[in-house]
Amino acid sequence: MENNDSRAATVDRLLTDKEVGAMLGGISRAKVWGDVKKGIIPKPIKLGGITRFPLSDILGVIETAKQQRAA
Template sequence: MNITDPLLKDREAAPVLGISVPTFWRRVADGTIPKPVKLGNLSRWPLSEILAVIDRAKAARKNAA
């Protein structure tokens, strides 16, 4: 099986964004980070969605300048 978009735990996704896990969850609550994919009781985020958060922040920075 070839996994092209791995699912990340909160503690794996937060360092990609350079933030703590509690801040990660605050950003989920305020909508900056998408809600998780739920697999039973597990919460996971596709890596592509985490990278899209970074891309949106970069685009917002360009538009603000």
């Protein structure tokens, strides 16, 4: 059986649209949702009545932008 520390290391933190905007340089919630609509930011997941973005998806967006910058 896994201990709590090893499970916590594999859990993908879930972010609100406001937290995503802050991670991406302080963009507005409206811009976050506009970028979702454009396909720049992956669609969030829904759990019950909440909508959240997995941290790994947002880190992927940042990594993609870094790679495009280098091209």
